[in-house]
Amino acid sequence: MTAATGTVARTASALRARILDGALAPGSPLREVELARSLGVARHTLRAALLVLAHDGLVVREPNRGARVATLGPDDIRDLFRLRAAIEGEAARILAGQAEPASAQNALQALAALPADAPWSAVADAHAAFHHALVAAAGSPRLVRAHETIDGELRLYVTGLRGAYGTAGSLVPQHRDLLRAIAAGTPADAAAAMRAHLEATLPDLLGAASAAAVREPAATAAP
Numbered sequence: 001m002t003a004a005t006g007t008v009a010r011t012a013s014a015l016r017a018r019i020l021d022g023a024l025a026p027g028s029p030l031r032e033v034e035l036a037r038s039l040g041v042a043r044h045t046l047r048a049a050l051l052v053l054a055h056d057g058l059v060v061r062e063p064n065r066g067a068r069v070a071t072l073g074p075d076d077i078r079d080l081f082r083l084r085a086a087i088e089g090e091a092a093r094i095l096a097g098q099a100e101p102a103s104a105q106n107a108l109q110a111l112a113a114l115p116a117d118a119p120w121s122a123v124a125d126a127h128a129a130f131h132h133a134l135v136a137a138a139g140s141p142r143l144v145r146a147h148e149t150i151d152g153e154l155r156l157y158v159t160g161l162r163g164a165y166g167t168a169g170s171l172v173p174q175h176r177d178l179l180r181a182i183a184a185g186t187p188a189d190a191a192a193a194m195r196a197h198l199e200a201t202l203p204d205l206l207g208a209a210s211a212a213a214v215r216e217p218a219a220t221a222a223p
Contacts (some may be wrong), residue, residue, distance in 0.1 A: 001052045005042055010051035011041050013123060018070055019058050020121035020159055026071040026088030030059065056152025072156055077202070078151065080157055085198055087147050089191040091138035092182045096190035100183045101137035104130060114168035123168045124155040130175055134182075161201055174200065 015035070018024045036046045050067050053059035060069045072080070095101065107130040114122055128151065134148045165171055174197060181193035 007041060007045055007172070008052065011039055011045055012052040014039055015049055015053060016056075016058060016155075017119065017121040019053075020124045020155055021119045022159065022162065024069050026037040026069050026156075028069045030067040030069065032066070033070040037066065039040070042071045056075050057150070058156055060150045070153075070156060072153065072209055076153075076205050077157065077160070077205050077209050080153055081198055081202055081205075083146075083150060084131075084154070085195050087143055088135060088198070089194045091135045091143055093187040094138040095134070096185050096187040097219070098183060100179045101133060103133040104179060107133045108179065111168050111175065112172045116167045116169065118168055120133060120159065120162045121155075123162075124172070126168060127158050127171060128154050135183065136157040147163055157205065160205040164201075164204040 011189055015024070015030075024030070030050065032043050032046055036043045039046065041049075050061065054061050054067070059067050060070050079151055084195060107126065111123075111126040111130060114126060131154070132144075132147060132151075135146050162173070178193060178197045182190040
């Protein structure tokens with residue numbers, strides 16, 4: 001990795017954290033001059049970082065309008081839920097009746113180890129790591145690739161749980177129960193457990209998406 005590439009990666013990471021922590025709200029315009037100054041980087045570095053985040057689904061770039069933080073509306077949430085249910089449900093089906101994957105156990109321990117005041121970006125990263133570990137443990141490269149394509153949106157998706165859960169610790173019991181259900185169940189039971197796990201948070205996510213849609217016009221209208 002060159003020095004320039006490393007600077008772009010660090011800038012993208014800093015912006016990603018601001019988005020996932022809520023410092024940059026959904027729909028917020030991303031003004032290059034202000035952001036470059038606050039991050040201490042050149043504008044060309046910032047633009048490269050924004051391209052990285054646009055590829056990840058966290059930023060939307062529009063011709064002649066610049067960039068803004070991506071927004072997941074209710075329809076987007078439902079669509080992501082269906083895709084996650086298909087990918088992660090199949091992974092659960094494959095893993096049914098087997099010992100709990102060590103990688104998923106380790107990811108769950110990392111989630112549980114986060115302090116109560118951990119930034120939500122750290123919670124989103126740990127949560128994503130758990131679900132990625134489960135999919136990877138199924139041993140299907142195509143499932144893994146499909147899951148990787150929604151990585152950025154998955155993290156943005158989880159920002160909708162911040163108001164309902166608040167801390168990493170409150171997410172741990174349901175993920176521990178999910179691991180146990182997959183290990184103890186038949187393929188059909190394991191897939192159903194995954195679907196139920198994802199459905200349990202859907203009302204909170206849809207509520208957060210609807211609230212964000214109400215706030216977005218004010219954010220995008222800012223000069």
